[in-house]
Amino acid sequence: MSRALQHPSADQIGAIKAFVFFLCMLPAAQLILGWRADSLGANPVETITHATGAWTLRLLLITLAVTPLRRYTGLHWLVRLRRMLGLFAFAYGMAHFGIYLWLDHFFDWQAIANDILKRPYITVGFAALMLMVPLALTSNAAAIKRMGGRRWQALHRSVYAIAVFGVLHYWWLVKADILQPLIYSAVLAVLLGLRAWWRELERRRQLAAPPPVAPSLKGKVIRIVPK
């Protein structure tokens, strides 16, 4: 692989980020323009609700794909796109929820509370979105510094639960044809399965590794000589 691809310059990273930002804005632009041109079909509210929900899930899965992609391609700079991807997932999730509050329920808080408490698919969808809030709020360098890397990372592992809840939300709302949620579930299963597999590999590696210090060397000064 070329050096430029492995190690892009700061300018190139900036350009890649701008391009990914542009790509992430496209679905939103398409919906806004489609709404204005009345080209979103017979039920535009439904079209927007479904599209924003689908993009939330897709962006969540893309965000979760960053680490495996980085690991298998060696393109370590990919991690620098992850925050933006995650924040876009949150933004589409909020738009999805906003449309539901406004154009589905017209801010009838009683009905909304009923929905969230009584209907499992709404309960898990709402839970997923609420779990995304702390992640969005701590998606900045200051928060990492304030919290410390370990605690920050522990908090951000909740993205796994968020993705599971998000896919469940979709699965539980479809009427009879589960093909689409099945596809999202399969992708999520691969992404989560890889992490489980890595943990297992790491466990085996630690078991197989020799003890860090041989008993015969205990207490002696060891000089480390470069090869």
Add this chain to the structure above:
Amino acid sequence: TRLSPLASSPFSTTESQTAYKSVTTYNNFYEFGTDKEDPARNADKMAVRPWTVRVEGLAGKPRTFDIDDLLKLAPLEERIYRLRCVEAWSMVVPWVGFPLSALLKQVDPLGSAKYVEFVTHYDASIMTRRQILNWPYTEGLRLDEAMHPLTILAVGLYGEVLPNQNGAPVRLVVPWKYGFKSAKSIVAIRLHEKQPATAWNQSAPQEYGFYSNVNPEVDHPRWSQASERRIGELRKRPTLMFNGYAEQVASLYQGMDLRKHY
């Protein structure tokens, strides 16, 4: 193709009609795909001539009707009906058709006939092969519901021959029930003594009952049925009992617990 002459009907609503484009591009016809736009894209493959409808089962004079005979069976009427989908959206559709009772009377239902089953067209070479529902799609009514003057067989809409995606060449329309009861592209009508199985009821019995009357007080387990979005409108409107046809049909269900018989 224009259908004429058309008699008007006292059952027609004067509410404003849903745009032809919406009626013909926003459809649930799962055999042609589960996206709303799929049937309009895919249903052209279905040949609607020649076409016959077998009327059989507990009938004194069972008979197979050719579609062109069916069209002349009774005077065609325009019936402008509200259509309420179980998914909480609704339309106003100017159907063209005739009472189902006119057809059933031709075959002389036996005294033992209590239910009517509708079997629809299924052709794996042009329709989805995935078992989303039990194919062929079947629906059913109680005989008195089937004989009710509001229940029609539709052969057209907006004064023209029914587009394929709307259930050509002949479909059921039962305006006080959720839309899925109104089976499309019917090939057989069977009279039974016992309640027949229906596709959605087999798929999710706790969600789709045999009756499936429009009822704002009985929620779908996963969403409220209290209101609906009329296609073309932004604000939702309250859903009416029996889709606004309570005056005509409430008596059919006297003494029944509609929470139990949903």
